Amino acid sequence: MLLADLARVSAEVAATTARNRKIALLAGLFRAAEPPDVPVVIPYLAGRLPQGRIGVGWSVLREPVPPAERATLTVREVDAALTGLARVAGAGAQGERRRRVRELLAAATEQEQRFLFGLLTGEVRQGALDALAVEGLAAATQVPAADVRRAVMLAGSLPDVARALLAEGPPAPAGFRLTVGRPVGPMLAHSAASVAEAIDRLGPCAVEQKLDGIRVQVHRDGDDVRIYTRTLDEVTARLPEVGAVARSLPAARFILDGEVIALDDDGRPVPFQRVAGRFGSRVDVTAAQAALPLLPVFFDLLALDDRDLLELPGAERHARLARLAPADVRVRRQVVADPEDDGARAAAEEFWLRTLRDGHEGVVVKALNAPYSAGRRGASWLKVKPVHTLDLVVLAAEWGHGRRTGKLSNLHLGARGPDGGFVMLGKTFKGLTDATLAWQTERLLELAVARRGAVVTVRPELVVEVAHDGLQTSTRYPAGVTLRFARVLRYREDKTAAEADTVETVLAQGRRP
Numbered sequence: 322m323l324l325a326d327l328a329r330v331s332a333e334v335a336a337t338t339a340r341n342r343k344i345a346l347l348a349g350l351f352r353a354a355e356p357p358d359v360p361v362v363i364p365y366l367a368g369r370l371p372q373g374r375i376g377v378g379w380s381v382l383r384e385p386v387p388p389a390e391r392a393t394l395t396v397r398e399v400d401a402a403l404t405g406l407a408r409v410a411g412a413g414a415q416g417e418r419r420r421r422v423r424e425l426l427a428a429a430t431e432q433e434q435r436f437l438f439g440l441l442t443g444e445v446r447q448g449a450l451d452a453l454a455v456e457g458l459a460a461a462t463q464v465p466a467a468d469v470r471r472a473v474m475l476a477g478s479l480p481d482v483a484r485a486l487l488a489e490g491p492p493a494p495a496g497f498r499l500t501v502g503r504p505v506g507p508m509l510a511h512s513a514a515s516v517a518e519a520i521d522r523l524g525p526c527a528v529e530q531k532l533d534g535i536r537v538q539v540h541r542d543g544d545d546v547r548i549y550t551r552t553l554d555e556v557t558a559r560l561p562e563v564g565a566v567a568r569s570l571p572a573a574r575f576i577l578d579g580e581v582i583a584l585d586d587d588g589r590p591v592p593f594q595r596v597a598g599r600f601g602s603r604v605d606v607t608a609a610q611a612a613l614p615l616l617p618v619f620f621d622l623l624a625l626d627d628r629d630l631l632e633l634p635g636a637e638r639h640a641r642l643a644r645l646a647p648a649d650v651r652v653r654r655q656v657v658a659d660p661e662d663d664g665a666r667a668a669a670e671e672f673w674l675r676t677l678r679d680g681h682e683g684v685v686v687k688a689l690n691a692p693y694s695a696g697r698r699g700a701s702w703l704k705v706k707p708v709h710t711l712d713l714v715v716l717a718a719e720w721g722h723g724r725r726t727g728k729l730s731n732l733h734l735g736a737r738g739p740d741g742g743f744v745m746l747g748k749t750f751k752g753l754t755d756a757t758l759a760w761q762t763e764r765l766l767e768l769a770v771a772r773r774g775a776v777v778t779v780r781p782e783l784v785v786e787v788a789h790d791g792l793q794t795s796t797r798y799p800a801g802v803t804l805r806f807a808r809v810l811r812y813r814e815d816k817t818a819a820e821a822d823t824v825e826t827v828l829a830q831g832r833r834p
């Protein structure tokens with residue numbers, strides 16, 4: 322398939338608002354694609370590179386390259402060129418990358434160049450595209466969309482299913498079954514503001530500890546145990562203790578879902594960063610294990626013996642889990658059988674407070690009657706975390722890219738320091754609505770004192786209320802910490818910079834669960 326065809330359909334899909342028309346356009350594109358094209362076509366449509374980030378900066382893309390007159394590039398050629406580019410390393414890598422990008426752009430027509438810019442900068446992500454692509458594939462191959470969706474969930478990969486569908490047609494989805502030894506996409510959660518809200522939304526439910534570690538899916542088939550991460554990478558060799566726990570359980574074939582954490586001598590969870598550090602050490606696993614042993618805590622059972630349990634209600638999966646895994650490797654939970662029962666609701670609140678006191682990051686509330694939505698953010702799992710908010714001062718802002726071109730976007734945030742100055746804690750462009758972007762661009766330009774590259778430094782006067790998920794140590798920022806997942810809630814025009822939070826307050830907030 323030519324890149325030009327993909328770029329044209331991508332632009333047409335973005336330009337129409339009618340869902341059916343988008344699906345028809347995608348179906349037409351898939352009918353024209355060859356099976357090996359789709360692992361490239363699908364991520365490209367969504368604005369993603371199959372290679373992930375490949376380190377091509379704006380400075381390279383800003384330099385004009387005369388476009389080709391005729392479209393000749395195929396999507397597979399582009400993919401091969403970018404794979405090669407991602408591998409360039411060592412001295413002179415930057416120059417070599419620049420040369421290769423320019424070579425690729427020179428072979429592209431103007432429309433293709435525009436498409437490639439979006440792709441390389443990651444600025445045209447189309448979040449809803451994968452769902453539309455499933456519908457488009459279903460229409461192109463005359464397979465019910467529900468069958469395609471289930472196959473994707475079991476394969477953990479839309480491109481794999483798409484390739485099989487285009488190659489084999491309607492029988493393809495049946496080839497994707499839950500199989501011990503083949504990982505499936507884990508179910509993810511939506512958020513709720515409080516436990517009470519989560520209970521109201523879900524009805525009969527269980528409130529579980531939310532463990533801040535590393536998600537694992539553990540497959541056992543006799544003596545063969547394999548462990549996969551949330552992104553379906555196999556990490557068996559790095560987690561020998563998890564393998565040992567799996568082998569000790571009283572069933573020979575199963576798939577368990579859980580989180581790997583570490584506990585200190587008092588039984589409190591150690592910070593996520595230490596768990597991640599241990600998990601990241603691949604060289605001397607035995608020494609790493611001795612320094613920080615890890616513990617799996619399971620919260621779901623997806624298959625047992627020869628049975629696929631995905632469609633069973635959560636309560637039934639959990640009952641089987643409780644028979645398989647002893648309490649020390651099983652998540653703690655509080656069941657709310659009747660959401661109208663005040664006693665049960667109070668017990669759920671009590672459980673939430675105890676969970677935070679025990680040092681966990683929050684709870685996940687799960688509907689008792691819901692199946693396991695593999696590979697999806699299911700509406701029947703709701704996470705609840707305490708919200709930390711801070712009033713911080715905007716120290717600078719960076720010009721945005723893509724959709725945010727011409728707007729000051731990424732904010733540099735500071736807290737009041739001990740000497741009357743401000744201490745930078747991090748940056749965020751999250752949570753900003755179009756209206757806020759427009760407003761802040763105007764206000765910040767009035768306050769601008771210096772411009773360097775894309776960064777506009779401003780007089781520290783505007784106060785912004787920011788929510789975050791806690792602190793994380795960082796060598797990049799002067800206080801030695803930065804905010805996890807900071808997002809803007811609103812501007813506090815009623816506050817002056819002198820009333821913003823101090824570094825001391827910020828650090829104290831980090832110590833509290």
Ligand SMILES: Nc1ncnc2c1ncn2[C@@H]1O[C@H](COP(=O)(O)OP(=O)(O)OP(=O)(O)O)[C@@H](O)[C@H]1O
Nearest residue numbers: 509510529530531532533535536580620652685704
């Ligand atoms: N009891 C639990 N049930 C389900 N997930 C849990 C549980 N305890 C911890 N987790 C973790 O929480 C995550 C669920 O939240 P979500 O799906 O939103 O992930 P996320 O986007 O990484 O968000 P977060 O940063 O809140 O973990 C899971 O991926 C899992 O790793």
